[in-house]
Amino acid sequence: MIPRRTFIQKTSLAGAAALLLPGCISNLKNPLKTMGIQLFTVPLSLSADVRSGLEQLAAMGFNQLELFGPYPFSDPANIASWKAVTPMLGFDGSGYFGLSQTEFLNLARTLGFSIPSIHTDLATLENNMDALAEAAQAAGATYLVLPSIPEEYRKDLDGYRSMADRFNKIGEKALERGVRFTYHNHGYGLKEKEGITPIDLIFSGTDPQSVFFEMDIFWTMAGGADPISLMEKHPNRYKMMHLKDMKEQVYFAEDGDNPSEWIPLFPYMCSAGQGVVDWDRLITVAKTSGVEHFFVEQDMVANPEIALPQSIEFLSKRL
Secondary structure, eight states: OOHHHHHHHTSOOGGGSOOSOTTOOOOOSSOOSSOEEEGGGSHHHHHHOHHHHHHHHHHHTOOEEEEOOOOTTSOHHHHHHHHHHHHHHSSOOOTTTTSOHHHHHHHHHHTTOEEEEEEOOHHHHHHOHHHHHHHHHHHTOOEEEEOOOOGGGOSSHHHHHHHHHHHHHHHHHHHHTTOEEEEEEOSSSOSOBTTBOHHHHHHHHSOTTTEEEEEEHHHHHHTTOOHHHHHHHSTTTEEEEEEOEESSOOOOSSSOOSHHHHGGGGGGEEOTTSSSOOHHHHHHHHHHTTOOEEEEOOTTOSOHHHHHHHHHHHHTTTO
16 A cells, blocks of 8 residues: 555545645746656646646646556556545546546647656556556656555565565566666665664665665655765665755654654655755755656645745756
8 A cells, every 4th residue: 555645544635625726836937957746746736637737837847747656557456445545535546637648648748748757556566567667668757666665564674675575576577678666765764673774675685777766855854864875875776856845854753654653744844945954965966876857746735836836946046
């Protein structure tokens, strides 16, 4: 089960129904050459009117999209679990927001978007790689991203070792089909257990030629790790990055294993430049260590017409 979905199950969306209000767009004079957004930032507006929602993102200056599933080809168990919570989601959970794959991709291209990356789930990666890779290539995407390791597979160090082995198999299959597998490290697995940091088992146990990483700045910091140190320790492994700031340095109460620890930190998320992240140093290190794509992601941001232009304007001076 996708952690984001679990999070939404435990969180009210009643106040988030009016995302990206028409007429509230900040038109930047000098948008970035490439600036991406993870679409989970604005799922309600896209589900309500995908064309209008994408047009508004384009007007802000975004020109790359990172998708999230499920998709028509996703593993049936993943699709079923999404359907079970759609009454609380407020949107259908479709990776193409009610359009066919062809319709969605044509619309995105017409508006000037490229799609370098798509998020998916573990079961689809392991059981339906052919369809997943085909869809990624149709979108022009290089990276297939696992947003998180399901909690049942990371209860102990042996679980992380086992996941490293599974990642290697997924990564090999992805390369054979012309795409790359990427793990989005969340906030768990960053603190020592029995003298070992679990994320180190993933790095050391996976092939650097076939298993890559996407870093979420906020959750990495909340997990007690330093994003800059991680990139310096593992050059050329992180290929993508989720950008959002932290109002003040806060940490998970324990290991950040589940939504009961994520929810209390949600109010500390903020637009880039509004918090404690050392952006100048972080972006410099990210570029020199191999990060290729940067995506703004402010999960279900309450006022996207304000928050997203703030992030892109700040980042346009640094990326």
